[in-house]
Amino acid sequence: xxxxxxxxxxxxxxxxxxxxxxxxxxxxxxxxxxxxxxxxxxxxxxxxxxxxxxxxxxxxxxxxxxxxxxxxxxxxxxxxxxxxxxxxxxxxxxxxxxxxxxxxxxx
Amino acid sequence: xxxxxxxxxxxxxxxxxxxxxxxxxxxxxxxxxxxxxxxxxxxxxxxxxxxxxxxxxxxxxxxxxxxxxxxxxxxxxxxxxxxxxxxxxxxxxxxxxxxxxxxxxxxxxxxxxxxxxxxx
Numbered sequence: 001x002x003x004x005x006x007x008x009x010x011x012x013x014x015x016x017x018x019x020x021x022x023x024x025x026x027x028x029x030x031x032x033x034x035x036x037x038x039x040x041x042x043x044x045x046x047x048x049x050x051x052x053x054x055x056x057x058x059x060x061x062x063x064x065x066x067x068x069x070x071x072x073x074x075x076x077x078x079x080x081x082x083x084x085x086x087x088x089x090x091x092x093x094x095x096x097x098x099x100x101x102x103x104x105x106x107x
Numbered sequence: 108x109x110x111x112x113x114x115x116x117x118x119x120x121x122x123x124x125x126x127x128x129x130x131x132x133x134x135x136x137x138x139x140x141x142x143x144x145x146x147x148x149x150x151x152x153x154x155x156x157x158x159x160x161x162x163x164x165x166x167x168x169x170x171x172x173x174x175x176x177x178x179x180x181x182x183x184x185x186x187x188x189x190x191x192x193x194x195x196x197x198x199x200x201x202x203x204x205x206x207x208x209x210x211x212x213x214x215x216x217x218x219x220x221x222x223x224x225x226x227x
Contacts, residue, residue, distance in 0.1 A: 035213045044201055044217035045152065051211035088152055092212035095167065096142075096154035 002026055002091050006099035012107040017079045021102045023072040023089035033093040036065055036074045039101075040085045048087075049074065079104075109133035109216055111202050116221030123192050123225070129185040129202030129218055137180045140205035142214060143187045145223075147198030156187065157205060170196075192225045199223075 003026035013019055023034070032051035039045040047056045049065040052072065062077045076083055084106055089099040115127040127143070143155040156166045156176040164176050175188040185202050200221050203214040 032210045033212050035211075037214075044220055045214070046217070047213055047215045050206075050213035050215070054211070056213075056215065090152075090214075095165075096157075096212075098152035098154070100151050 001097055002029065002094050004089055004091055004097055004099040006087075006089060006102045008102060009100065010103040010105060012105045013079060014107045015079055015081055019076040019079055019083075019104060021074045021087055021089075021104075023067070023074070023099050025070045025072075025091055027094075028069045029072075029091045029093045031093065033091055034067065034072050035090045035092065036063075037088045037090060037098075038083075038085045039088065045088060076104075111204070111216055111218035113200065113202055113218040113221040116200065116223045118224045118226065119192055120227050121192060121194060121225055124188070124190045125192065125223060127187040127189065127200055127202075127221055127223075129187075131183050131185070131204075134204065134216075135180075136178050136183050136185050140207050141176075141178065141185045142203045142205045143174075143176060143185075144201045144203055144214065144217075145196075145198045146201070146220075147195065149195060155200070158185070189223070192223075194225050197223060197225045 005024045007022045034052045036049040037045035038048050053065050065074045086101045086103045088101050110132045112130045142157045158164050158176045173191045177186045202218045204216040206215045
């Protein structure tokens with residue numbers, strides 16, 4: 001299986017800041033089989049970004065993502081109060097595996 | 108409204124069996140790829156199983172031979188039969204619609220989850 005490692009595991013930040021989360025795969029992820037999800041406490045994950053950089057319908061444009069091969073990033077510009085959550089990357093090239101999550105907390 | 112609602116979780120002893128259900132509304136289960144994903148204290152989010160629209164099924168190594176995914180088209184419902192349950196199977200189980208194209212494969216609709224606790 002492809003292992004996905006996110007960094008940092010958590011971060012403290014403020015409303016209005018720009019946040020970047022990194023996801024590294026243990027081997028190259030072919031094609032565009034990399035997704036990002038947002039999860040709030042007690043709720044199911046929500047698809048934010050699919051196919052590396054495509055915004056899911058209804059997701060604000062302050063969310064963006066990029067990457068290829070083994071290195072991928074999720075960026076949140078102008079962080080809003082509702083963005084404080086845990087974010088997961090997920091590859092679907094070989095089976096499907098998730099990163100361990102990055103918790104974005106209020107400073 | 109497109110929605111998935113899981114049920115069937117609970118407390119079960121090690122070695123026991125449980126069947127989870129996932130009722131869909133707003134779309135047809137049998138026309139879509141459907142997955143089960145679990146969130147456990149030990150491993151975080153873990154993909155468990157998928158059923159293709161054509162009926163093919165696949166499983167994570169950790170549950171192969173113990174879990175069975177199936178569907179009932181007349182009820183528009185997905186199931187997960189879980190046998191020989193272990194403590195490490197404890198967690199929240201989600202069903203999710205899986206959208207697969209030539210260039211993407213993502214879980215776009217999720218249920219609210221159902222809690223499974225395996226303990227004596």
